[in-house]
Amino acid sequence: MAGRTATVAGVEVSLDHWIGGKRVSSSERFSNASPIDGSDLGAVAAGGQQEADMAVEAARKAFPAWAALGAEGRLPVLRKFADGILTRAKDIAAVETADNGSLLMGNLHRMVPRSAQNISFFAEWALGLNDHVIEHEEVINNVRYDPSGVAALITPWNAPLMLTTWKVGPALAAGNTIVIKPPEWAPLTCSLLADIAHEAGVPAGVLNVVQGIGEDAGDALVNNSDLARISFTGSTDAAKIIGQAAARSITPMSSELGGKSPFIVCADADLDAAAQTVAGQYINAGQVCLAGTRILVEASIESEFLEKVRAAVSHMAVGDPREPTTRVGPLIHPEHFARVAGFVERAKSAGAKVLWGGAKSDFGALYFQPTMFAGVKLSDEISQKEVFGPVLTWQTFGSDEEAIAIANGTEYGLAGTLFCGNEDRAMRIAAQVVAGTLWVNCFFVRDLAAPFGGSRISGIGREGGTHSFDFYCDIKNIAVRKGSFGPTGG
Template sequence: MSTNIVKVAGVEVSTDHWIGGKRVASKEKFANFSPIDGSHLADISAGGKSEADAAVAAARKAFPAWAALGPKGRLPYLKKFAEGIRARANELAAVETMDNGSLLMGNIHRVVPRAAQNIEFFADWALTLDGHVIDSPEVVNHVKYDPAGVAVLITPWNAPLMLTTWKVGPALAAGNTVVVKPPEWAPLTCSLMADIAHEAGIPAGVLNVVQGIGEVAGDALVNHPDIDRISFTGSTDTAKIIGRAAASSITPLSAELGGKSPFIVCADADLEAAAQTVAGQYMNAGQVCLAGTRIMVEKKIEEEFLEKVRTAASHMVLGDPRDKNTRVGPLIHKEHFARVVGFVERAKADGAVPLWGGSQANIGELYFEPTLFAQVSPGLEISQKEVFGPVLTWQSFTSDDEVVALANNTRYGLAGTLFSQNEKRAMDIASRVTAGTFWVNCFFIRDLAAPFGGAKDSGLGREGGNWSFDFYSDIKNIAVRKDSFAG
């Protein structure tokens, strides 16, 4: 086992890959820093083609035995895996907070429990897939969900543990083996996840973790000739590169990408609840692909609602994410901070006016003030492109047709949110906005049985419930002629 161990928030974390049930070091390293204070956390083994080849080979070797267990045979391993995540919730939360700057209390009470649920839920759901029969006049169709093989899972830095288990759970439950490529800006909880899987008895090679830079390690994995699935969460531009690699080998690809989601507030809404929810769009420093960053308010309540949002936003305390009173932490990395600042400065130059915020906070290098822009026309860059920071825009509308047109006026279609107490109106608007998920009088509620994904440039495919198994399985139909075995 590796001796390359660092302590992060008092927790021992390996800085090496996890391949074939062993820790594997690389000569090349990349530095990992905490966005909270810029402190150096670790030098991480940087994988490339050799590590990708070794991990895929290990996954391929482990695949037949893992697939042969069937859903019932895999269930005890995955249940123990989920239990291990729960048992180390405080450690995982503390490391993730140091690694990506997300709120400690949120990680303890929401993120890590959801990571465990991701594993457990899909292990249970896999049991429901056996015995699916379609009766036809001449034949009985027996639908089988066969494991696909080796899945490459590429995960983002804004919620690395939760979004990795969102992929690992159904992939393993379906009988596949996996190679995880964690985000280079926040790789540490994926390393801990590998330890927990090992402690749960997950066989060697079933779950592998290859760390590294996307253009090197990620590129080697998605272009590998012996993989069967690619699941990616990240930017649209990166997805296009991965898509070309997947197309060259006809490897099925699932991609959950960026968003520029509308947040629609009708005059008949519960304005207090809507205002609190708007303020909540600043969570995780706005580094949430699902966030409703384009606030669209019915003209007749615009002034009243703006004051309610101003009050709600004033309670979004910016500070150290380890402090229980903090509601908005730092941005992930100085490169990303510069990107967010660039969007804000160009918006100001384009004539958009910040109603509040719009500047770097004076509490640290990567902290940016929660910001709301007004005087924003639909064609401005700030209205069209994903900022992925604590930056919202404000627009008004006078009719449902107008707001639907505004909502659909981007290349994205990941999510949408609407507040109204008129059910018919709410459902009509929701049905006309292009989005994979649309919340009415709520936000950020994701049932694991429901479909999740994006339209247009926000993604390809759906996951959740049966949709996950449709992707992570080779679905086979065995059509048996009726009475062919009579006697």
């Protein structure tokens, strides 16, 4: 492997960009440390204007040939790409765990298989896109999904591989070419993804990776006027900046942003299942945008349910994410640790009661105890702002109307979870909660064809199935007057 590389968890990983089918270095580099123990993972190439422009130009040149293949022509390459991800599952999982501290078993058995599925699913789905015909008394409307051009894909650090392939799959299947900007706090599996794409036969320039700091590489990328699409997953504040750049060129933008999701538990629910699911909100050290961080419990069951949750959380062992018994690993970075700790200390100062946790774990520098606050008001910072750590709040409600009001009492609208034993009641509550996804008696399961995205400040647009292609394609209607070509169509 040419250029500068590092051996991470026994796997050789390039630390350079992937542009136009080859590795490209930069004069500037940034350090990358493992959150597990602070060990050095290598000095990663820090791109800027030059590298971003090179990548967009490479993608622009590769676009006509890739688009011309059609969905059928792209399918074999994308299938091989997906197979390549599965073939290297152990390597990818090990590198992702070292790079961002997520659980190794979760990466190996869930995140990597889902990443491969993201590629294969959308490659197959694209085959039927142009079969949509709408009959009218005068015309036949033939709806086409045409490739739009070069797409910039900006991805987050909490699940870098899976959330990158969630964008890569439909973007490439649609016939677009792409420039990926990986997260600077966890860039390495996106680098591996470029190698796998190359080995699968993805042509040079179709998939490019520009690494670097968001304010440099990311800013240069989103301000390139040759982009046809910008897809971003990350914070609401960053989305505002990217949105301003997109607006200058009228570049369509899709964004999946933060959340402050409610987790509603009704008195007639399966309380054991609900308690286990509440404990599961601490997975990935709470660094999950979809997590139900605001626990809303019907007042009549508060004491009983609290003890069930306390017992479930007692099994959420903090430790090395490479160990199969660990359930809560480290926070991603010292800067993020300080942010989470700041939220906790301010909540304490505001009078919130710590039910458990509330401090740094003794396990290591970036490990934080699973934490639950009670005695909070809806107006409190800890109830309103996304902490993105293992920190939950506990509130009670006396009626469905009160539960709905609390659930909808933030600026966010990404997701929600509801445990309830009565179908009519559950559907009535679910219908009134503002959220892109509302799980009832389950959590974190969804068909890839289903719409996914956020409401309010939690995002713009929807992804999944045809919804993804609605964004990544230029949708055209060819309206043909009936009978205008004669009986033979000549």
